[in-house]
Amino acid sequence: MPATLHEHTLFDGGPVWGAVHHLGPDIAPHAHDFLEIAVIGTGYGRHTTSQGERPLRHGEVIVLRPGAWHGFRDCTGLTVANCCLSTQAPRAELAALYDIPMLRRMLWTDPVASGTHGVAVTTVDPAAAEEAIAEIGLLERDLGADPGRPGRVLGRLVTVLGILADGRSPAQATHESAIHPAVATTVARLEAAPADPWRLDDLARTVNLDPAYLGRLFGRYVGVTPLGFLARVRAERAATLLAHSALPVAQVGAAVGWDDPTYFARRFRTLVGLTPTEYRRRSRSGAHIQPGAPATPAGNENHAVRTDDLIRR
Structure with missing residues (x-):
């Protein structure tokens, strides 16, 4: 997980970053200055936010707005797949997603609502979670390709978001109209x-x-x-x-x-x-930088x- 990375390092090559992680035992609470979507797979762990601590469930989707913070405790074989978006992306490359009600609710409305501290948690069917995790694995592969594949990367991200939106229960999948x-x-x-x-x-x-x-x-x-x-x-x-x-x-x-x-x-x-x-x-x-995440050079936070x-x- 990109625990201590910052936007100008993580998104140097584009507006999207993604990876699949197998966590254990603890990831200390940390802050992000970008938007993160974490899909919970199999395994066990507890999630820590400003709202407290609770056990994680297979199929949960955690969305964190810039400025939010979280951590993981007591992880045993816990699979977590992350999609991270630069703060510019929702207003630039991904601005059109705001007009799609189900995605607006996932990325903008729910985590911005009063009292959330920038963190929203929803649940999808475990099969949908596994499909999204597999797609994030392909996103990770495409990000590592030489040369990079920006079109394919954005396509993978939209696919992941579509899987998560479709995988919600009927009670969660509200039918909102287009933004006024x-x-x-x-x-x-x-x-x-x-x-x-x-x-x-x-x-x-x-x-x-x-x-x-x-x-x-x-x-x-x-x-x-x-x-x-x-x-x-x-x-x-x-x-x-x-x-x-x-x-x-x-x-x-x-x-x-x-x-x-x-x-x-x-x-x-x-x-x-x-x-x-x-x-x-x-x-x-x-x-607490996990294997596979690019390292931030020491003392380079402000370059x-x-x-x-x-x-x-």
Whole structure:
């Protein structure tokens, strides 16, 4: 598992990374600054997040937004297959997936919803999980091909997502409609400039809607209010800055739109489950890189990464 890798290292060759791992015994809790999809196969283990610790089940699918953290304990022969996406990918190469209701719910809505700390867990049929794990194994092979196969890699990713979406139970597979244009426009605006001093009235005015109605639309399609979504985006950008930059914590908060250091620390902990200082420590921890994952050179956490580029991601 890419426990201590960061986005600028993991996605140097493209927007997608994937691998199949056999874990044991422990993977210490760690933070990510990218989006991760973990498919649980056979074996035993316990999963640790900001919500606590619980046993894993064959067929579970764990989605972690940037800024989320997790770990594994007491693993015995546990198979975990990972697909990881750069923070840019959902807004660039994979932006079209946002318009597919079942994938929007999996990658965007569920892990962004209030109280999740960026982590969502769903369950698919074990046979679907094994099919997805096999496909991630092929993704890993294609990523290692020389030369690389970017078209095939993206195709494998979409296949994996389709298998997981189709493998959910009827109760989980809700029939949502396409995203409302006003919501899509507002989401894009907030992601493009999260540090701006947005107000609900201003956002509603730009899409010619009543503020209360825009709030209800966000609740339906995104799972949180517009300002709740903005807070999640700010927390994710702050997580990237904490992992990669040398900015003091207070300046990190100001860079993403939270000028009051105390308020920033409180909001970040509410959304991520760690204080900014603890998140920075965990994101830079140097242990627990699994075999097969490319190593991050020691002392290289911040190379060639500009602060303004990180904020825009």
